[in-house]
Amino acid sequence: MMQPPQRLYPSLNAMTSSGRYTDRMQSGNIFGTFDDPFLQARAAQVALAEMDVKNVNVSAASMLRQADMFAGYPTPVLNTSTGTVDFDPNSVVPSSSNLLESGLVSSDSMASLQQVMAMQQHHYQQAQFPQYPSMPSQFSAAAAVITAGACAVAGNNMQNSLMPRYPLAAPTTEMIDMDPRELERFAEHFKQRRIKLGVTQADVGKALAHLKMPGVGSLSQSTICRFESLTLSHNNMVALKPILHSWLEKAEDAIKTKETGGDSQGILPNTEKKRKRTSIAAPEKRVLEEYFRQQPRPTGDRISAIAEKLDLKKNVVRVWFCNQRQKQKRSRNQGGGSNSTSNGGMSSRSNANGANTAGKCEPFGEISLPTSTADNNTIKNVPNLSLFYA
DNA sequence: ATGCATGAGAC
DNA sequence: TCTCATGCATA
Numbered sequence: 001m002m003q004p005p006q007r008l009y010p011s012l013n014a015m016t017s018s019g020r021y022t023d024r025m026q027s028g029n030i031f032g033t034f035d036d037p038f039l040q041a042r043a044a045q046v047a048l049a050e051m052d053v054k055n056v057n058v059s060a061a062s063m064l065r066q067a068d069m070f071a072g073y074p075t076p077v078l079n080t081s082t083g084t085v086d087f088d089p090n091s092v093v094p095s096s097s098n099l100l101e102s103g104l105v106s107s108d109s110m111a112s113l114q115q116v117m118a119m120q121q122h123h124y125q126q127a128q129f130p131q132y133p134s135m136p137s138q139f140s141a142a143a144a145v146i147t148a149g150a151c152a153v154a155g156n157n158m159q160n161s162l163m164p165r166y167p168l169a170a171p172t173t174e175m176i177d178m179d180p181r182e183l184e185r186f187a188e189h190f191k192q193r194r195i196k197l198g199v200t201q202a203d204v205g206k207a208l209a210h211l212k213m214p215g216v217g218s219l220s221q222s223t224i225c226r227f228e229s230l231t232l233s234h235n236n237m238v239a240l241k242p243i244l245h246s247w248l249e250k251a252e253d254a255i256k257t258k259e260t261g262g263d264s265q266g267i268l269p270n271t272e273k274k275r276k277r278t279s280i281a282a283p284e285k286r287v288l289e290e291y292f293r294q295q296p297r298p299t300g301d302r303i304s305a306i307a308e309k310l311d312l313k314k315n316v317v318r319v320w321f322c323n324q325r326q327k328q329k330r331s332r333n334q335g336g337g338s339n340s341t342s343n344g345g346m347s348s349r350s351n352a353n354g355a356n357t358a359g360k361c362e363p364f365g366e367i368s369l370p371t372s373t374a375d376n377n378t379i380k381n382v383p384n385l386s387l388f389y390a
Numbered sequence: 391a392t393g394c395a396t397g398a399g400a401c
Numbered sequence: 402t403c404t405c406a407t408g409c410a411t412a
Contacts, residue, residue, distance in 0.1 A: 220408050225391060236406065 178238045184230060187237075190244055191228040197251055201225050203269040208247055210266030216243050280320065284310045288317070292324050 194204060202221035209218040219240075226232045227240050247267065254264035280288070291298065291306055298306065298321060307317040 222392080222409080223407060226407090229391075231392085232407095233405070239406095 178234075178241070180234065183234075183237045183241060186241055186245070187228050187230055190248055193248055193252070194228075197255060197268070199251065199269055201228070204244070204247060207251070207267050207269065208243060211243070211246055211250065213243065213246065278316050280312065280316070284312065288320055288324075292321065296321065296325055296328065 194201070199207075200221070201224035204224050205219040205221055207218075208216055223232070223240075224244075227237065227244060230237065232240065250267045251264075254262070254267040256262075258264050258268065287310060288306070295302065300318075303317050303321065304314050306312075307314040310317070
């Protein structure tokens with residue numbers, strides 16, 4: 001059946017130029033029918049407030065705690081004396097320890113964001129949160145918690161789990177209304193920063209699992225793309241925003257620690273460049289082979305000289321000799337009646353660039369010229385490694 | 391970046 | 402049966 005486009009979250013530009021959100025009602029977005037975004041937002045508040053009255057008990061299905069929900073943001077804290085919401089700067093990074101300790105959630109829980117969204121859908125608040133850098137802080141604090149304390153996250157595998165559903169404390173505050181323009185700003189900011197960091201959408205999606213946020217697993221490149229291009233539903237955007245904000249924050253940190261040798265802990269993709277395989281041209285190879293015939297174990301100085309002569313890097317030549325010796329040894333063994341297990345897989349463990357993991361090929365200065373007796377014993381009992389690296 | 395499909399949950 | 406979030410595969 002032909003369904004209307006879903007997840008339509010037009011950019012503000014598109015929105016204003018077209019004059020309206022489209023298909024909002026049908027796509028589950030209640031912002032429809034209003035030409036003015038402000039009216040839409042207001043209508044959303046009203047509608048959601050009404051919805052909430054009806055659905056407050058329904059939405060109890062597994063929720064994130066406030067602190068987890070706003071991971072990456074300073075946690076809103078209801079200031080009972082002022083009736084406003086403060087932000088706790090110490091809670092920028094969520095701690096799931098409570099949940100873990102209570103057994104409510106396991107560290108690998110991967111609850112669907114739909115759970116989150118179910119919550120958000122019913123718990124809009126008129127609160128915004130401190131901004132990412134370069135964005136004006138315009139959050140008007142109102143009520144603190146989406147789920148006012150008693151929320152819990154269902155454990156792993158929400159779908160099938162019989163995890164206890166924690167009683168949803170009645171929202172003591174208004175719902176959050178995330179300004180669409182605010183989302184748009186964040187999406188743009190996020191995209192720019194991501195690109196600056198040299199991280200792909202797919203990388204971000206994968207890295208989310210490393211945030212260890214309860215209920216947050218990896219996401220696909222598609223979803224990240226859709227977030228950046230605002231083609232998710234409003235609720236979906238709202239749900240993803242704090243998560244992506246959290247990632248971005250950690251990624252920025254990780255960049256810094258990485259510069260000082262730190263580990264990005266999965267927040268940033270492995271940027272280890274793929275080794276490019278050196279290709280030695282046939283003429284050079286012939287020369288090398290000739291040298292090899294003369295002396296299969298040239299000294300460092302000799303290798304340097306050869307490298308210079310052939311305009312190759314010394315290491316390339318050194319590795320070539322290493323590999324050549326292995327190759328020779330292998331063919332000797334094979335030719336000598338040994339079965340393949342005696343050295344099988346050797347070839348697959350070495351390569352032209354010297355990442356020779358199975359044979360001996362020490363760097364200069366550490367070269368120990370093994371005696372001929374040692375050679376074959378080195379790998380005598382090694383099973384066919386190709387079985388492990390198939 | 392996006393068309394199409396899937397599965398869970400709501401109705 | 403519909404909605405929605407999300408992913409796969411591909412343009």
